[in-house]
Amino acid sequence: MSxxxxxxxxxxxxxxxxxxxxAKSGHQGMPMGMADVATVLWSKYLKxxxxxxxxxxxxxxxxxxxxxxxxxxxxxxxxxxxxxxxDQLKAFRQWGSNTPGHPEYGHTPGVECTTGxxxxxxxxAVGMAMAEAHLAxxxxxxxxxxxxxxxxxxxxxxxGVSHEAISLAGRLKLSKLTVLFDDNNxxxxxxxxxxxxxxxxARFKAAGWKVKEVDGHHHGKIAAALRWAVKQxxxxxxxxxxxxxxxxxxxxxxxxxxxxxxxDEEADAARVAMGWPHAPFEIPKDVAKAWExxxxxxxRTRKQxxxxxxGHKAGADFALAMSGDIPAAAFDGLAAHIEKxxxxxxxxxxxxxxxxxxxxxxxxxxxxIGGSADLTGSNNxxxxxxxxFDAPDYDxxxxxxxxxxxGMAAAMNGMxxxxxVIPYSGTFLVFSDYSRAAIRLGxxxxxxxIHVMTHDSIGLGExxxxxxxxxxxxxxxxxxxLLVFRPADAVEAAECWQAALMEKTAPSVMALxxxxxAVARKLPSKESLSAKGAYExxxxxxxxxxxxxxxGTEIAVAMEARDKLQGAGAPTRVVSTPCWELFARQPAxxxxxxIGDADVKIAVEAGxxxxxxxxIGADGVFVGMTGFGAxxxxxRLYKEFGITADGVVEAAKARL
Numbered sequence: 001m002s003x004x005x006x007x008x009x010x011x012x013x014x015x016x017x018x019x020x021x022x023a024k025s026g027h028q029g030m031p032m033g034m035a036d037v038a039t040v041l042w043s044k045y046l047k048x049x050x051x052x053x054x055x056x057x058x059x060x061x062x063x064x065x066x067x068x069x070x071x072x073x074x075x076x077x078x079x080x081x082x083x084x085x086x087d088q089l090k091a092f093r094q095w096g097s098n099t100p101g102h103p104e105y106g107h108t109p110g111v112e113c114t115t116g117x118x119x120x121x122x123x124x125a126v127g128m129a130m131a132e133a134h135l136a137x138x139x140x141x142x143x144x145x146x147x148x149x150x151x152x153x154x155x156x157x158x159x160g161v162s163h164e165a166i167s168l169a170g171r172l173k174l175s176k177l178t179v180l181f182d183d184n185n186x187x188x189x190x191x192x193x194x195x196x197x198x199x200x201x202a203r204f205k206a207a208g209w210k211v212k213e214v215d216g217h218h219h220g221k222i223a224a225a226l227r228w229a230v231k232q233x234x235x236x237x238x239x240x241x242x243x244x245x246x247x248x249x250x251x252x253x254x255x256x257x258x259x260x261x262x263x264d265e266e267a268d269a270a271r272v273a274m275g276w277p278h279a280p281f282e283i284p285k286d287v288a289k290a291w292e293x294x295x296x297x298x299x300r301t302r303k304q305x306x307x308x309x310x311g312h313k314a315g316a317d318f319a320l321a322m323s324g325d326i327p328a329a330a331f332d333g334l335a336a337h338i339e340k341x342x343x344x345x346x347x348x349x350x351x352x353x354x355x356x357x358x359x360x361x362x363x364x365x366x367x368x369i370g371g372s373a374d375l376t377g378s379n380n381x382x383x384x385x386x387x388x389f390d391a392p393d394y395d396x397x398x399x400x401x402x403x404x405x406x407g408m409a410a411a412m413n414g415m416x417x418x419x420x421v422i423p424y425s426g427t428f429l430v431f432s433d434y435s436r437a438a439i440r441l442g443x444x445x446x447x448x449x450i451h452v453m454t455h456d457s458i459g460l461g462e463x464x465x466x467x468x469x470x471x472x473x474x475x476x477x478x479x480x481x482l483l484v485f486r487p488a489d490a491v492e493a494a495e496c497w498q499a500a501l502m503e504k505t506a507p508s509v510m511a512l513x514x515x516x517x518a519v520a521r522k523l524p525s526k527e528s529l530s531a532k533g534a535y536e537x538x539x540x541x542x543x544x545x546x547x548x549x550x551x552g553t554e555i556a557v558a559m560e561a562r563d564k565l566q567g568a569g570a571p572t573r574v575v576s577t578p579c580w581e582l583f584a585r586q587p588a589x590x591x592x593x594x595i596g597d598a599d600v601k602i603a604v605e606a607g608x609x610x611x612x613x614x615x616i617g618a619d620g621v622f623v624g625m626t627g628f629g630a631x632x633x634x635x636r637l638y639k640e641f642g643i644t645a646d647g648v649v650e651a652a653k654a655r656l
Contacts, residue, residue: 140314225238486512499531550605
């Protein structure tokens with residue numbers, strides 16, 4: 001006689017309850033409420049093998065409602081993921097455990113995505129489904145054929161990014177994406193209806209999804225709904241009507257049990273209500289065996305797939321794509337492009353130089369998938385010959401994200417997490433405010449995503465202060481594990497692209513100009529100077545009295561100021577700083593040599609001064625912005641705000 005699936009679900013409930021109770025912190029409400037849905041999904045439909053968490057053709061399961069992390073940890077433990085032991089459950093939310101408060105990618109095997117900021121898990125899952133669709137076309141459905149499943153709550157669907165993600169997925173007809181909505185009408189402040197009375201089913205349907213409503217505690221109806229979902233030709237949303245803290249006695253369906261930690265007597269009462277006589281963290285043998293069987297259910301399929309991969313004509317290319325490695329030869333075209341730039345010395349905007357570098361890269365690196373948030377012509381992210389990523393075959397490598405900056409950044413995170421693709425896309429730098437939360441999550445997860453951010457300063461001109469970023473470069477530089485590149489010319493743009501692509505464990509931002517700028521690099525080098533983060537671009541004629549530090553378009557200002565200062569008898573050197581984060585990785589001796597010991601240190605950048613003290617010290621001089629910009633041609637703006645060679649010279653002379 002087979003074990004009742006309700007009892008299997010109760011195992012999730014008690015483990016979640018026990019872990020939260022022991023930690024005296026956490027959320028048992030959602031795990032207990034969605035235990036039935038998760039049990040049916042994992043035991044009957046989710047394709048995975050607990051012994052091989054990184055199997056490339058596994059289904060992806062994303063807990064967008066990351067506060068309910070004990071649901072996922074309980075599932076990983078019960079199905080046999082070695083990293084999530086009973087002791088780890090007992091150490092929930094404690095220092096050094098594999099069971100942090102919210103799921104963290106790279107920290108716990110089996111966690112596909114860092115979640116917690118509501119809505120982002122759902123939006124990230126859209127990117128996973130996009131990657132699956134593209135790779136299935138490139139390598140064939142016999143190698144790539146899996147689904148992406150998401151559990152999302154009321155809070156996820158209130159967040160604005162969910163609207164962007166749902167709309168994008170519907171437009172792209174991502175039929176292997178299913179959202180399981182924990183429809184319990186609960187938020188922290190009380191019933192969800194105190195703030196939201198919209199019809200979620202109608203909303204998804206209007207966006208092009210197939211939708212269904214089901215009793216989230218009726219295993220047969222849940223199974224039927226999942227069976228229906230896998231047959232649809234559109235993304236699917238199943239609204240699972242549940243009771244929060246299901247099985248918790250008097251706390252069942254109580255909105256306040258969302259983040260409530262049961263008292264001893266309440267936990268005891270919950271055990272009685274569920275008919276669960278076992279001690280905390282104790283799983284009876286028959287239940288443990290049933291769940292262990294679930295964890296092994298996909299092993300045979302996985303082994304057959306492994307064997308098939310070895311004999312597949314595209315097996316080596318698939319393995320290379322999924323590894324994320326880029327062969328050195330892939331940069332040969334870029335090296336030739338740099339040689340041509342040194343010979344031709346093109347004068348243009350750095351966004352144009354970036355586009356030229358991309359033309360040399362995308363043809364050699366088929367994993368690169370580009371896009372833009374409705375600013376393709378401005379961002380220069382499209383390379384001639386690219387086709388649109390779209391239904392029905394998804395073979396294109398250029399995504400038209402529409403005006404969805406946050407959704408775009410989150411989807412790129414999902415593509416990178418899935419593996420097999422290297423996503424990049426563009427918008428204006430000022431709109432990084434919209435995508436910042438996803439950029440931060442990508443930095444936290446340590447994944448390779450490249451954000452092309454053009455129109456990087458007041459240099460964009462007439463559009464005015466609403467579009468002129470002044471604090472954005474500084475604020476992005478303040479984010480841990482994010483590489484912020486601001487190249488000065490064609491050579492630096494190419495070098496920065498190579499550095500960003502070689503960085504597998506951090507996202508990058510390319511801050512690029514709208515306006516043309518002078519050539520900075522005129523001589524070849526044996527190595528990528530931009531990869532060092534900062535380097536001496538021009539030396540002083542004699543012992544330096546002044547060092548000017550700059551990035552991007554202000555390198556031209558620094559070079560002109562140097563010539564004037566040297567003409568006035570003040571030996572001056574120029575240091576280019578295309579990527580502060582890479583400079584911080586260099587040996588201390590190199591950093592000291594680059595910064596130097598000149599009496600006067602000046603930084604010039606068309607942004608705010610925050611952070612420049614690392615180069616110029618507390619008593620250095622900064623030439624840049626102290627407030628917002630204005631609407632005018634960029635030449636007039638630079639003059640009015642004093643970001644000129646004469647302004648730098650005057651500042652230097654005042655200190656000398």
